[in-house]
Amino acid sequence: MSDAVFRAVAGPPPGAPRPNQAPAPATPGSVPPGAPLPGQPLPPRERADSVRLKGVSKTYGNGKEALIDIDLVIPEGDFIFLVGPSGAGKSTLIKLLVRDEKASAGRVEVAGHDLGHMKKREVPLLRRRIGIVFQDFRLLPRKTVHENVAFALEVTGTPKRRMQPAVERALALVGLTEQARQRPDQLSGGEQQRTAIARAMVHDPRLIIADEPTGNLDPLISWEIIQLLLRINEMGTTVMMATHDAEVVTALRRRVVALEDGRVVRDEVGGYHREY
Amino acid sequence: MHFLRFSVRQALQGLWRNSVMTFAATFTMILMLILLAALVIVISGVEAGLEFVESRVEVTAELHDGLLEDRIAELQTRVEGLDEVASVTYTSKDEALAVFVAAREAEGQDISVFTGVNNPLKAYLTVELSNPRESEAVTEMLRAETGLVSYVPDQQTGIDRLVELTAQLRNLGFVVLSFVAVTVLLIVVNSIRMALMARAQEIEIMRLVGASDRYVRWPFILEGVFIGLAGAIITLVLLLIASPPISDLASDIAGSVPLGFNESLTLQIMGIVLGAGVGLGSLGAWISVRTYLR
Numbered sequence A: 001m002s003d004a005v006f007r008a009v010a011g012p013p014p015g016a017p018r019p020n021q022a023p024a025p026a027t028p029g030s031v032p033p034g035a036p037l038p039g040q041p042l043p044p045r046e047r048a049d050s051v052r053l054k055g056v057s058k059t060y061g062n063g064k065e066a067l068i069d070i071d072l073v074i075p076e077g078d079f080i081f082l083v084g085p086s087g088a089g090k091s092t093l094i095k096l097l098v099r100d101e102k103a104s105a106g107r108v109e110v111a112g113h114d115l116g117h118m119k120k121r122e123v124p125l126l127r128r129r130i131g132i133v134f135q136d137f138r139l140l141p142r143k144t145v146h147e148n149v150a151f152a153l154e155v156t157g158t159p160k161r162r163m164q165p166a167v168e169r170a171l172a173l174v175g176l177t178e179q180a181r182q183r184p185d186q187l188s189g190g191e192q193q194r195t196a197i198a199r200a201m202v203h204d205p206r207l208i209i210a211d212e213p214t215g216n217l218d219p220l221i222s223w224e225i226i227q228l229l230l231r232i233n234e235m236g237t238t239v240m241m242a243t244h245d246a247e248v249v250t251a252l253r254r255r256v257v258a259l260e261d262g263r264v265v266r267d268e269v270g271g272y273h274r275e276y
Numbered sequence B: 001m002h003f004l005r006f007s008v009r010q011a012l013q014g015l016w017r018n019s020v021m022t023f024a025a026t027f028t029m030i031l032m033l034i035l036l037a038a039l040v041i042v043i044s045g046v047e048a049g050l051e052f053v054e055s056r057v058e059v060t061a062e063l064h065d066g067l068l069e070d071r072i073a074e075l076q077t078r079v080e081g082l083d084e085v086a087s088v089t090y091t092s093k094d095e096a097l098a099v100f101v102a103a104r105e106a107e108g109q110d111i112s113v114f115t116g117v118n119n120p121l122k123a124y125l126t127v128e129l130s131n132p133r134e135s136e137a138v139t140e141m142l143r144a145e146t147g148l149v150s151y152v153p154d155q156q157t158g159i160d161r162l163v164e165l166t167a168q169l170r171n172l173g174f175v176v177l178s179f180v181a182v183t184v185l186l187i188v189v190n191s192i193r194m195a196l197m198a199r200a201q202e203i204e205i206m207r208l209v210g211a212s213d214r215y216v217r218w219p220f221i222l223e224g225v226f227i228g229l230a231g232a233i234i235t236l237v238l239l240l241i242a243s244p245p246i247s248d249l250a251s252d253i254a255g256s257v258p259l260g261f262n263e264s265l266t267l268q269i270m271g272i273v274l275g276a277g278v279g280l281g282s283l284g285a286w287i288s289v290r291t292y293l294r
Helices: A003-009 A090-097 A120-127 A145-154 A160-174 A189-201 A219-234 A246-252 B002-017 B019-055 B069-080 B093-106 B132-144 B157-198 B200-208 B213-254 B263-292
Strands: A049-059 A065-075 A079-083 A105-110 A130-134 A207-211 A238-242 A254-260 A263-270 B058-063 B085-091 B124-129 B149-151
Touching: A049 A090, A049 A238, A065 A090, A065 A238, A065 A263, A079 A090, A079 A219, A079 A246, A090 A105, A090 A207, A090 A238, A120 A130, A120 B200, A130 A189, A145 A160, A145 A189, A145 B200, A160 A189, A189 A207, A189 A219, A207 A219, A219 A238, A219 A246, A246 A254, B002 B019, B002 B157, B002 B213, B019 B157, B019 B213, B019 B263, B058 B132, B069 B085, B069 B124, B069 B132, B085 B093, B124 B132, B157 B200, B157 B213, B157 B263, B200 B213, B213 B263
Parallel strands: A079 A238, A079 A254, A130 A207, A207 A238
Antiparallel strands: A049 A065, A049 A105, A254 A263, B058 B124, B058 B149, B085 B124
């Protein structure tokens, strides 16, 4: 990787405001910082594991078993890769974590909340604590970068006076302050994905889930995005990244959870492939 | 406040972007509301006419000759005591002749032929009814008084037919109106469905970032409300423009019958048109949101 690329992705320009986040307390049992949820608060959290799956299975209506007896704990502040071939269950796992789907069996906990017993009206509150990034960016084409990021606050009833600083902070974090007035079609793929990351970060989430965030990007730009996610992780946010990018996974030597046919077949620090 | 501003802005934007469907929905809404208003106006016109005719309904009872004054007075008191009866007036034989002669004179006839003849007319009671539709009961009661009353003419048949005609008109109107209302409803449902489809991506993102359901749904409900509101307001403006010529036409046809737009009818029509427009618009949107937004 060239120095130029590294510099480009190293973070906001000097003097830009830092996100209002404390460094990561990775020790279990400590109460992680985080602003109270807007609207109705969720009940207090019990433990500091960001994600905790116990015996989780998911069978779809057509009888397809997408996940089988998954046990997985992701402590606050971790950075993990989720790898596995297409159809292994990565997307289903992500859907369970954001309560897009309900587990058929087992217990899913995110930030201390049991999603199986979560009321429907509490789901939006959960999602404000989780930032999600997709391969296809999912930006609104008619809105500018600034508006795309602000949209996440707007539709969750954030008062206007709190919106502006939060959006500016998120854009500074991803280094897009200059491009705030541009529309997605005027941006490069990497910039679009950084916009999506800014949108995911604007609620100050405790957990970022990135589903193949570099799948549509060339290798150099992919590194840009990875560096950004690493930086977000360093600031205390738990990051879970589903990917096919063997080179990235192998180079970073982080925790890798491998799924195959709905089961966890490997969970260790290492590379993309099993190392014997 | 933030929520309301957001929803209204999203709704107006949605209507604007989907302008062809908005136009179609609003236009059919206007057609339906005009039909509805016309039905209300015609029915209330016919009813006003009917009431006018009915208010003229009196039952007259001709009396036998040679009755004693106090027997007549006693009958008069008894009839006056009935609930259906407003007042009873007695016209003697002489008065009856005087009225008859005066009427002929008014027609320009030579009245000298009536002087000196034996008065063939009967004395009679004129019964004003408090409820004109009860005339039959009063007629029956008077006819039963065979010792006093010689003849009670029938007056009901014409009115009955008018009442029946009004009822049929009302039924037919509501059947036609129901069909049109269902069509309007389906068009609104479809229009909101298109709006939902146009915003599918936006809805997905809203859910992703944790927007609560009301932020997702209300903009679309409001689109339906706005279609109804626009349809109702345009309809009322059209009626306002059209009402003077219609009033003139009505009074030409009906003559002395007091037809036209009085204040209570105007308010009633405004209420019905606004209520039907907004009600149907929001119902259609609600159905669409319930059906197509899982």
